[in-house]
Amino acid sequence: MPHAIRIHQAGKADVLEWEEVEVGEPGLGQVRLRQEAAGLNFIDVYHRSGLYKQKMPFTPGVEGAGVVETVGADVVNVKPGDRVAYAGPIGGYAEQRLIDADRVVKLPDGISAEQAAGMMLQGMTAQMLLRSVFPVHEGDTILVHAAAGGVGLIMCQWAAAIGATVIGTVGTQAKAELARAHGCAHPIVYSRQNFVAEVSKITAGQKLPVVYDSVGRDTFLKSLDCLKVRGLMVSFGNASGPPEPIPPNLLAQKGSLYLTRPTLFHYIATREQLEQSAGELFEMVSTGKIKVEVKQRFALKDAAEAHRQLEARKTTGSTILTI
Template sequence: MVQAICVHEIGGPDVMRWEKIDVAEPGPGEVRIHQTAIGLNFIDTYFRSGLYPAPNGTPFSPGNEGAGIVQTVGEGVSHLKPGDRVAYVGPLGAYAQERLVPADRLVVIPDGIDDKTAAGMMLKGMTAQYLLRQTFRVGPETTLLFHAAAGGVGLIAGQWAAHLGATVIGTAGSDDKIALAQAHGYQHMINYRTENFVERVKEITGGKGCDVVYDSVGHDTCPGSLDCLKPRGLWVSFGQSSGPIRDFNLALLAQKGSLFATRPTLFNYIASREDLEATAGELFDVVLKGIVKIEVNQEYRLADAAQAHRDLEGRKTTGTTVLVP
C-alpha cells in the first residue's frame, strides 16, 4: 500500500483526501515508478472541480506530471530499466507516492537536471516549446503578448522567446510579479490591475499590435486579446484560469482584422513517441545550456495538496510549484 491524494467527488480543494491505495505490478508496456516529485499545474484544478471531466470518473488521483525512479518494468519494455530516473506528462494519477505509467510516456532525465526541476518543468516546459516553436514559429521579427507572464509557463516562455530574438510583452497582476517576469526575458510588462492592457500594447507597438497573443487566462482577457493583434494575427487560447470563454462569436475574427484563433493542447503535440522525444529533447537542451532556467518557487508536501490548490487558484504562486511525496 502507498499513499495518494484521491478525489471521490468533484468540488473545491477540500474534496482531496490523503488515502492508502494499492498499486499493481506493471502489465505489458507499463512501468511502476517511485515518485520523487510531482508538478502542480492549473489543469489539476480543472479536473478536481469538474471543469474537465476525469476520463474514468471518480475516484481518481489528480496530476499529469511527475518524476521518479523506475521500480519494475512490464513485458515488452526495453528502453527503461529499474533505477532509471524518468519524467512524464500524463495520464492522470500523478498525486501518489508510486504509480503505473505507460512506458512510451516516460523520458529519461538527463544528468544535470534534478528530479524536482524535471517534475516541475515537463508540462509547462513542453507547453512553452509547442507554443513558441510549433503553434507559432517565434523569431526575431515576432512581437508577442503573453498573459500570466509570472506563471509557470510564462516564465519559461519569456526566457525562451527572448533567446529567439522576439519582442516579448507580458501581463501580470502585481509589482512583484512584474519584476519577476522582467527578470525572465520580458522587455515590456503591463499590470492588468492598474492598466488597460489593450491600450498599453498599442502604445508599446506604436499602434501595430502583436503577431501572436498567448492567452491562458480565458474569460477575463477575451475579447481584449483580439484587440492586441495585427491584422491576420494569431490568438492562441491555451487555458482558462479566470473561467471559460462562452458563446464565442467567430464573426469577431473577421471584424477585428481577419484574425486566426486556435485552442491547442499539449497532449495533441506529444501524442506520438517521436513527437514526445523531440519536444522533451528540445526542452532539456535549452535547460542544460542555461537558456531557460527552471526555478521551483514553491514546494508543498503531497499530503498538503489542498493548500497548494488554494494558493494556486488564489494567484499566490509564481513560476514552478512541486509536491513532494
C-alpha cells in the same frame, strides 16, 4: 502501502484526500514508478473542480519524476533504476504509480527530479506554443498573459532566447519584476493597466502577430484587440474561467484573425513528438537558456493547500509536491 491523493467528488480544494492505495505490478508496456516529486498545474484545478470531467474516484496530477522500480513485459526504452519524468497521464499525485513506458522520458544527468516535476508540462507547453503553434522568430513581438506563472516564466525566457520581444501581463508589481528578470521586456500590470492600450503604445500602433492567452474569460475579447490583421489568437487556458463563445464573424470584423485552442496532449501524442518536445526543453535547460526555479514546495499530502494558493494567484513560476 503507498499513499496518493484521491478525489471522490468534484469540488473545492478540500476534496483532495490523502489515502493508502494499491499500486500493483506493471502490465504489458507499463512501468512502476517510485516518484520523487509531482508537478502542480492549473489543469489539476480544472480536473478537481469538474470543469474537465473525470471518472470518479481518481488520482489527480499530470506530471511527475522519479525512478523506475519494475518494468512489465515488452518495455524496451527504460529499465529499473532509470531516472525518468513525464507529463500527461493522469495519476501524478502519488508516491508510486503505474504508467505506460512510452510516455516517460529519461532525465539527463544535470536535471533533478524536482526540477523535472516543476517543468515537464509547463516547459513542453511553452515548446508547443513558441515552436509549433506559432513559430516565433527573432524580431517578433508577442504577448504572453500570466507571464509570471509556471508556463509564463518559461515562455518569457524561451521567447527572449529566440530573440523575440515579450510583452507580458501580470497581476502585481512584484510579479512584473519577476517576469522582467526572466526576459519579459514589457510587463503590464493588468489589474490596474489597460493592456490593449499598453500593447498599442509599446508597438507604436502596429499591434501583434500572436497573443498567447491562458487567462481565458477575463482577457479573451481584449486579446483579440491586440492582434494585427490576420494575427493568431492562441487560447490555451481558462485560469479566470472559460471564454464566452464568439460568432465566427467577429474574427472577420477584428481583422480576419485566426483562432486556435491547442492542448499539449495532441502535440506530444506520438513517441517521436514527445521526444522532440522533451529533447528541446532539456536542451534549453541544460544550456542555461532557461532556468526552472521551483518557487513553491508542498508535501504531497498538503496538495489542498497548494491548490488554494494557485487559485488565489499567490504562486509564481513552478510549484511541486514533494514525496
